[in-house]
Amino acid sequence: MDIxxxxxxxxxxxxxxxxxxLAVGFLSGMFGVGGGFLITPLLIFMGIAPPIAVASGAAxxxxxxxxxxxxxxxxxxxxxxxxxxxxxxxxGGSWLGVWLFERLSAIGQIDLxxxxxxxxxxxxxxxxxGVESLRxxxxxxxxxxxxxAHSHTWIHGLPxxxxxxxxxxxxxxxxxxxxxxxxxxxxxxxxxxxxxxxIPAMIYLLGMPxxxxxxxxxxxxxxxxxxxxFLHAGNNQTVDILLVLLLAVGSVIGSQYGVRVAMRLxxxxxxxxxxxxxxxxxxxxxxxxxxxxxxxxxxxxxxxF
Amino acid sequence: MALPRAxxxxxxxxxxxxxxxxxxxxxxxxxxxxxxxxxxxxxxxIGARFSGSEVLLFGATEHEGDIxxxxxxxxxxVVVRRKQRIAGFxxxxxxxxxxxxxxxxxxxxxxxxxxxxxxELLAEKQIGLENLAFQxxxxxxxxxxxxxxxxxxxxxxQERLYPAESGAIEFLGRRLFRxxxxxxxxxxxxxxxxxxxxxxxGAIVASQTQHFEVRKTGLSAQIEGFAHNQPWLxxxxxxxxxxxxxxxxxxxxxRV
Numbered sequence: 215m216d217i218x219x220x221x222x223x224x225x226x227x228x229x230x231x232x233x234x235x236l237a238v239g240f241l242s243g244m245f246g247v248g249g250g251f252l253i254t255p256l257l258i259f260m261g262i263a264p265p266i267a268v269a270s271g272a273a274x275x276x277x278x279x280x281x282x283x284x285x286x287x288x289x290x291x292x293x294x295x296x297x298x299x300x301x302x303x304x305x306g307g308s309w310l311g312v313w314l315f316e317r318l319s320a321i322g323q324i325d326l327x328x329x330x331x332x333x334x335x336x337x338x339x340x341x342x343x344g345v346e347s348l349r350x351x352x353x354x355x356x357x358x359x360x361x362x363a364h365s366h367t368w369i370h371g372l373p374x375x376x377x378x379x380x381x382x383x384x385x386x387x388x389x390x391x392x393x394x395x396x397x398x399x400x401x402x403x404x405x406x407x408x409x410x411x412x413i414p415a416m417i418y419l420l421g422m423p424x425x426x427x428x429x430x431x432x433x434x435x436x437x438x439x440x441x442x443x444f445l446h447a448g449n450n451q452t453v454d455i456l457l458v459l460l461l462a463v464g465s466v467i468g469s470q471y472g473v474r475v476a477m478r479l480x481x482x483x484x485x486x487x488x489x490x491x492x493x494x495x496x497x498x499x500x501x502x503x504x505x506x507x508x509x510x511x512x513x514x515x516x517x518x519f
Numbered sequence: 520m521a522l523p524r525a526x527x528x529x530x531x532x533x534x535x536x537x538x539x540x541x542x543x544x545x546x547x548x549x550x551x552x553x554x555x556x557x558x559x560x561x562x563x564x565i566g567a568r569f570s571g572s573e574v575l576l577f578g579a580t581e582h583e584g585d586i587x588x589x590x591x592x593x594x595x596x597v598v599v600r601r602k603q604r605i606a607g608f609x610x611x612x613x614x615x616x617x618x619x620x621x622x623x624x625x626x627x628x629x630x631x632x633x634x635x636x637x638x639e640l641l642a643e644k645q646i647g648l649e650n651l652a653f654q655x656x657x658x659x660x661x662x663x664x665x666x667x668x669x670x671x672x673x674x675x676x677q678e679r680l681y682p683a684e685s686g687a688i689e690f691l692g693r694r695l696f697r698x699x700x701x702x703x704x705x706x707x708x709x710x711x712x713x714x715x716x717x718x719x720x721g722a723i724v725a726s727q728t729q730h731f732e733v734r735k736t737g738l739s740a741q742i743e744g745f746a747h748n749q750p751w752l753x754x755x756x757x758x759x760x761x762x763x764x765x766x767x768x769x770x771x772x773x774r775v
Binding site: 216217218220221223224225261273274276277278279280281282283284285323325326436440443444445446447448449451453455456458459462463466467469470503504507509510511512513514515516 | 565566567568569570571595596597598599600601602607608609610611622666667670671674704705707708735738739740742743746747750751753754755756757758760761762764765766767768769772
């Protein structure tokens, strides 16, 4: 059954949208990432104009991540103070990102920059996460279960120290601010919530307890995505609310099942799986950049002339 | 083809009108007798369930000549970018901007176009895809605008917005004709022109233009109107409903 999207101005199959939402929501609930890195390219692939895909994808992330956030909130697995510091950095990053986006659009290279960012970022995260989690699995198989909560590195020698009682950390405010800054930059340029970056950064750079990381990351994603969707709707009128709600129905349900599957799997196996998904997406994008081209030309319609 | 009831009624009404007017209306300016024509719909409404449609053009003419119908509109500008392999990567390099590009273009004729009129007339009236003229408002290309224009034609054809070959004109009796204009699912919003030409011995002897408008209706129109008239409020509402959806999901699944 087809349904006409009022802002995207094209009919799409209702069941494809619901299935897409379910799949992305499932991954999101399972891994604690927003799934923006999957949904935005898939919407563009369905023929939805990139600005509308990015803006509506962001609004959809609000629904999925909020549903996950509530689940973690109820279990008290969210560090709101840490979240606030990271978000303060995020505001700066978003501002720079919006400016960069405009400059790059003007010279016609924005798609290349977005693609290169995606590839570099997904390959790096996928490889790091894959190697780390495979090591953890091997370590567990050999029976060396115990590990230090976190190791002291140069990060802990920085000034402006703050206490984060929930995470039991006493660290400089600079690394969380920097993480937020990069996350904001990614959200505005790439149209993703940044969960894929924030989660490893909070575990490995800040040394936060893993149990708090997913919930706190969902807090960031919900907030950043809400701000992005609001700005896109206000400035460009590119949020298609019908598209958002149809995707949200699937993704909210999917994320609940994802959370349940995640609870039955070991954290290391989850990370190996996520690394595999991320590397597959990165591989597809690399192929897109260097492989044979199906369409040499791209079009930007300028409205009625 | 089974016609919808409304269209059949229209057809009958037009047939009567055409026969009446065809005799009653005297010749217009020298050598150009009026064509009598009408569209089954002057407004195409796009609602939540729109997935393509069809408009019927009915007409009658006293002339013996060939009939050519051109449908085009709404006009837009387009920037076409071409990717080139640089150091192994596909990178946008050359680009051309066109103005006056119709988002929809279709031709129907009684015979193949090249048998009806000479290339000069077809080019002047922009009849046939190869005669569709775009004005380039900037060119950054070593090969000129040709490949870029072809790319636009190809892409619009893929969306069924430029039906590739001229459609058929169906005669109902000797003088009354009918053309079915196919409107695909990704139909752009705006005003469309329908030009009807009667061509005799390679020259146009009569012309007429009809219009129809494609617009959103019902919920689609309301959502779009809201998004454009109160964008910030719309943004807040979009976020609020996303939060609501997230909350509902976690509420209903809490005890599953």
